[in-house]
Amino acid sequence: MAASDVAYRPATDADTRAINEVGERAFDDLARRHGWSDTPIDEAGIERELEAQCSLYRHLSETADQFWVAEQQGRIVGVARSIVRGDLRELTELFVLPDAQGIGIGAELLRRAFPKKTSETRCILSTPDLPALACYLKAGVAIRFPNYGFARPPRDAPLSTDLSFEPLTGRKEMLQALDEIDDVVLGHRRTVDHRWLVADRPGWIYRRQGNVAGYGYAGRQSGPFALLDPADFPVVLAHAEAMVARAGHETFSVVVPMMNESAIAHLLGRGFRLDPFFSYLMSDKPFGRFAQYIETTPTFFL
Ligand SMILES: CC(C)(COP(=O)(O)OP(=O)(O)OC[C@H]1O[C@@H](n2cnc3c(N)ncnc32)[C@H](O)[C@@H]1OP(=O)(O)O)[C@@H](O)C(=O)NCCC(=O)NCCS
Structure with a gap:
């Protein structure tokens, strides 16, 4: 896949299913790479997860500040969303399909959904995925502490x-x-x-x-x-x-x-x-x- 084939646009309600599938597939791939799971997610698993989280996804869509998708030949291959609460901007999702990773889509989505030039404090609860951490560190946020379940x-x-x-x-x-x-x-x-x-x-x-x-x-x-x-x-x-x-x-x-x-x-x-799964709180300045x-x-x- 070439980066030049990829178009970026704001997400719409019609994208909901495809966006959530990108998130599930990217997370499933991450979980298997890290040894947190050994069975690949199937269609039924994706449907179950969508149903379990549909109220959360609706809430995030309805209250998003920036919500972008990357599309290649009509297929959604990436998604990024941020919310603003008071003076805090939080990145809620950044996912790229495994077969589209590594060619700059994640970084471009991040630039759109999580702009550097903003008056708000910027914060991300990040997976320990190395490409994710690299993108976030380059976007100007630092690791403050880990969170464990x-x-x-x-x-x-x-x-x-x-x-x-x-x-x-x-x-x-x-x-x-x-x-x-x-x-x-x-x-x-x-x-x-x-x-x-x-x-x-x-x-x-x-x-x-x-x-x-x-x-x-x-x-x-x-x-x-x-x-x-x-x-x-x-x-x-x-x-x-x-x-x-x-x-x-x-x-x-x-x-x-x-x-x-x-x-x-x-x-x-x-x-x-x-x-074993953990996340990092990252932000551009200490808060909280x-x-x-x-x-x-x-x-x-x-
Ligand atoms: C995180 C994610 C969205 C990034 O998307 P992507 O399209 O692959 O990212 P890009 O190709 O734009 O950028 C990856 C960057 O990481 C860098 N990178 C990758 N591995 C690295 C490493 N081990 N050390 C340093 N940099 C690394 C790449 O060089 C690239 O930076 P560059 O373009 O400046 O060279 C994607 O990998 C993904 O979906 N991961 C799984 C889900 C996840 O954990 N999402 C984060 C949720 S908080």
Whole structure:
């Protein structure tokens, strides 16, 4: 394939299926290259994954700032998308089909979806794929820390605490409280993401003596969690795990910034296993208090 055959254009709703297939095939190839998986994904696997994540993909499409595809003779071979929340631009996806990699498509998509000249802080949750890292480092972001998944079958064993747990709803006052926690922990607001998260998975706001102490989401997929005091991670993770066990899910898994010592000590102490797949948080400047944070799964945005 020649780079000169490739055209770039903004994505449309009609591209949804093809774009998601590019993401699944590129990720599957990466997983097999790294030994995280040994069975190639088939059509049925792609359909299952699309169905499982269709609400997330719709949310990202509806709230994207830049959303580009690369096309060769009518076939979509690459995709890149970024979202802007407050003063943070996040790259949510960059994927090129395995047979189209290595000829400059990824770098060109990145230039369009994740421009260097922008006033926002720029951030990526990157796979450890070497071409991806090379593209990102050249685009001016640096590795800040790795994130690892921790998982196990959930147990219903909450810890005693003075925190109270109130189920999250999309009520205005509640979204306002979540925004205020994000101001402190991440340094920006993302109300549209909380609206989507509240509809997608169970969540709770944590209070101590009536004062907001943090929030967390846990269900078929879990995260994000943000706490004003990281010492509360054992209690909120034990509560979240118990809720996931009671809902009958087979696994409780969370993706943790590796400087979140409070969460890591709790999870390893309870027998959680580290997942071999990991990601890096990359950004063009330091931001956020990630010892007080656990990321959203699946790993598309913070
Ligand atoms: C990451 C990805 C999108 C890149 O797309 P691509 O079209 O292959 O990328 P390009 O050809 O534009 O650029 C790759 C760059 O990596 C460089 N590169 C590759 N391996 C490298 C290595 N080991 N060390 C240094 N540079 C390396 C290449 O030289 C090239 O840079 P150059 O054009 O300046 O020479 C694609 O490889 C992919 O889909 N990977 C799997 C999915 C993934 O992990 N995506 C990232 C999600 S966060």
